[in-house]
Amino acid sequence: QAEEQLKEARARQALELQEMGRRERLLRADLGRARAQLEAFKAQVMRVCSPAAAGAAGKAVPEQEVIEKVRQISDTSQKSQEREKSLQEELSSKISKEKEVFESIEVFKKSLRELQ
Secondary structure, three states: OHHHHHHHHHHHHHHHHHHHHHHHHHHHHHHHHHHHHHHHHHHHHHHHHOHHHHOOOOOOOOHHHHHHHHHHHHHHHHHHHHHHHHHHHHHHHHHHHHHHHHHHHHHHHHHHHHHO
16 A cells, blocks of 8 residues: 555655656746847847938837836746746655655565565
């Protein structure tokens, strides 16, 4: 019965690890989109900073709009990095727990073999 409980615990942890992996992939996709936004913003800033690069229209983006966009992207990037760090820590913790369970199972199996 104890071995069965350990197997169930390990199965639950495996499912949790899969879910964490899924969340990590989503986070990485979010990070990729944020990076793409940053690159687009950099191009926009270059057009604003260099009126010759703005084209025939010569329409400049207001400074306050550029500053606000920088703040938004910075906030998004920081949140993504914090979330990624949190998920990495959670994943490391789950992996450690899974190793402990695996070691416990091995000890339990050894004990069972010795009792038989």
